[in-house]
Amino acid sequence: xxxxxxxxxxxxxxxxxxxxxxxxxxxxxxxxxxxxxxxxxxxxxxxxxxxxxxxxxxxxxxxxxxxxxxxxxxxxxxxxxxxxxxxxxxxxxxxxxxxxxxxxxxxxxxxxxxxxxxxxxxxxxxxxxxxxxxxxxxxxxxxxxxxxxxxxxxxxxxxxxxxxxxxxxxxxxxxxxxxxxxxxxxxxxxxxxxxxxxxxxxxxxxxxxxxxxxxxxxxxxxxxxxxxxxxxxxxxxxxxxxxxxxxxxxxxxxxxxxxxxxxxxxxxxxxxxxxxxxxxxxxxxxxxxxxxxxxxxxxxxxxxxxxxxxxxxxxxxxxxxxxxxxxxxxxxxxxxxxxxxxxxxxxxxxxxxxxxxxxxxxxxxxxxxxxxxxxxxxxxxxxxxxxxxxxxxxxxxxxxxxxxxxxxxxxxxxxxxxxxxxxxxxxxxxxxxxx
Numbered sequence: 060x061x062x063x064x065x066x067x068x069x070x071x072x073x074x075x076x077x078x079x080x081x082x083x084x085x086x087x088x089x090x091x092x093x094x095x096x097x098x099x100x101x102x103x104x105x106x107x108x109x110x111x112x113x114x115x116x117x118x119x120x121x122x123x124x125x126x127x128x129x130x131x132x133x134x135x136x137x138x139x140x141x142x143x144x145x146x147x148x149x150x151x152x153x154x155x156x157x158x159x160x161x162x163x164x165x166x167x168x169x170x171x172x173x174x175x176x177x178x179x180x181x182x183x184x185x186x187x188x189x190x191x192x193x194x195x196x197x198x199x200x201x202x203x204x205x206x207x208x209x210x211x212x213x214x215x216x217x218x219x220x221x222x223x224x225x226x227x228x229x230x231x232x233x234x235x236x237x238x239x240x241x242x243x244x245x246x247x248x249x250x251x252x253x254x255x256x257x258x259x260x261x262x263x264x265x266x267x268x269x270x271x272x273x274x275x276x277x278x279x280x281x282x283x284x285x286x287x288x289x290x291x292x293x294x295x296x297x298x299x300x301x302x303x304x305x306x307x308x309x310x311x312x313x314x315x316x317x318x319x320x321x322x323x324x325x326x327x328x329x330x331x332x333x334x335x336x337x338x339x340x341x342x343x344x345x346x347x348x349x350x351x352x353x354x355x356x357x358x359x360x361x362x363x364x365x366x367x368x369x370x371x372x373x374x375x376x377x378x379x380x381x382x383x384x385x386x387x388x389x390x391x392x393x394x395x396x397x398x399x400x401x402x403x404x405x406x407x408x409x410x411x412x413x414x415x416x417x418x419x420x421x422x423x424x425x426x427x428x429x430x431x432x433x434x435x436x437x438x439x440x441x442x443x444x445x446x447x448x449x450x451x452x453x454x455x456x457x458x459x460x461x462x463x464x465x466x467x468x469x470x471x472x473x474x475x476x477x478x479x480x481x482x483x484x485x486x487x488x489x490x491x492x493x494x
Contacts, residue, residue, distance in 0.1 A: 082241075307376065318477060390431075
């Protein structure tokens with residue numbers, strides 16, 4: 060036997076070993092309707108509501124990221140086996156069987172995901188959002204949909220199924236090989252799903268993909284135009300100040316620093332900010348205090364979600380401190396979640412359904428919702444579902460997950476108030492706007 064053939068067989072055995080190991084590991088992680096009822100329930104609630112809550116959003120992203128990792132492993136397995144798969148040559152039938160099993164798993168799971176998203180467009184829109192922390196690229200679902208509907212992929216898949224039917228007995232005999240036996244079992248489980256797939260079904264996927272792609276492009280074009288419009292006007296409004304000195308002095312800031320603890324929420328106001336005209340109530344803005352020396356505050360402003368110094372956040376005319384009522388373990392979980400949003404763009408459209416662009420209160424919302432019994436209910440404001448800074452204060456006044464700690468600069472308050480008196484002053488500061 061020549062050295063070249065020995066090398067080729069060694070490579071084939073390595074590819075088979077790696078491929079079988081990958082498929083055995085991946086098989087339990089692929090989405091099956093019976094196994095992911097909790098994710099389905101989240102999806103149904105989100106679809107009915109029209110948007111995902113932060114905890115639902117996290118679970119959806121985690122499940123989708125797992126699927127994308129499994130999908131990538133299957134695609135790599137097929138690519139590794141491709142040089143070893145030929146229609147002629149029994150010695151390469153094991154490579155074909157492993158590659159076919161991977162392809163069947165890919166098509167079945169992609170069809171399930173596409174059907175789910177066709178029934179619930181809200182889910183499709185969510186899965187197309189990028190998420191750097193989860194490793195989810197932009198338009199990930201659309202790329203899966205496109206791959207499933209691509210004519211060349213459909214042709215190759217049906218050719219492989221036809222070849223498998225013509226060599227059914229030989230493939231079944233591979234079960235005698237301990238290395239390939241688990242793959243033959245996977246093929247047996249996947250076979251009913253593959254047999255149920257007809258060309259007409261996948262051609263229909265192609266037609267529906269065209270519709271999905273057209274709608275997505277229209278939405279993306281409109282969204283980009285609107286975002287650019289809101290960004291230009293939002294930046295201009297945010298920068299329109301009258302130039303008066305701020306009422307929060309360095310001494311007041313240092314007094315506040317002595318009261319602050321990691322996890323506290325700072326709700327603030329600039330008296331001269333023109334953006335106040337477009338935001339409800341006395342209190343328009345919120346930021347999250349982290350307490351780290353380098354990362355004191357996490358705050359979403361027109362330049363995005365960034366770590367900022369307390370001096371910058373409290374260069375304002377009025378502020379309130381509220382504190383989450385959480386155990387140390389829950390607080391650690393929440394603050395770790397908060398840090399995942401660093402670097403995201405500011406959302407000038409105030410669209411709480413998106414997780415890749417955030418407004419100031421959405422940082423708080425996505426940090427605490429669903430942790431330690433804290434639950435927020437976003438409200439309809441000016442045609443958008445969002446959470447206002449004053450809704451955060453409502454939670455503190457009602458002791459629903461938060462409590463008021465201090466207040467400065469609200470009507471009638473010219474010094475930093477620390478309980479007692481904080482709740483009364485806080486109620487007075489925004490009761491006229493919410494009555």
